[in-house]
Amino acid sequence: MSEYEILAIRYAHNAERRASENFMGGDVHNARMPMDFRVWVLRGGGRTIVVDTGFDAKMAQKRQRKITRRSPRAQSHRRRRLSRQGRDPDPHAL
Numbered sequence: 001m002s003e004y005e006i007l008a009i010r011y012a013h014n015a016e017r018r019a020s021e022n023f024m025g026g027d028v029h030n031a032r033m034p035m036d037f038r039v040w041v042l043r044g045g046g047r048t049i050v051v052d053t054g055f056d057a058k059m060a061q062k063r064q065r066k067i068t069r070r071s072p073r074a075q076s077h078r079r080r081r082l083s084r085q086g087r088d089p090d091p092h093a094l
Contacts, residue, residue: 001015003044003045004043006042008039009039009040009041010037010038010040011037012054012060012065012066012067013035013065013066013068014063014065014066016032018030018033019031032042037055039052041047
C-alpha cells in the first residue's frame with residue numbers, strides 16, 4: 001500500500017457566518033462562527049488526487065463568500081482566456 005500526503009488548501013473564508021448556519025436545527029447561541037472552505041489534495045504512489053466539494057466564483061458571489069485562492073481549473077481557464085485575448089497571463093496570479 002502506498003503512503004499518501006494529504007493537503008488541505010483553503011480557497012475561501014466567511015468571517016460573518018453564524019453558528020445557526022453550521023448546525024442542522026440551528027444553534028440557540030447563534031454567535032459568529034467563521035468558516036474556511038478547502039479543497040483536499042492527496043499525493044502518493046505516483047498519483048495526485050484533488051477532492052473538491054466546494055464552489056466556484058459565481059456561487060461565491062451569490063453566497064457572499066470571499067475566494068482566497070483560485071482552483072487549478074479556474075486558473076487554467078483564466079490563462080486560456082487571457083491568451084485568446086492576446087494578453088500575457090501572470091503565472092503567479094491566484
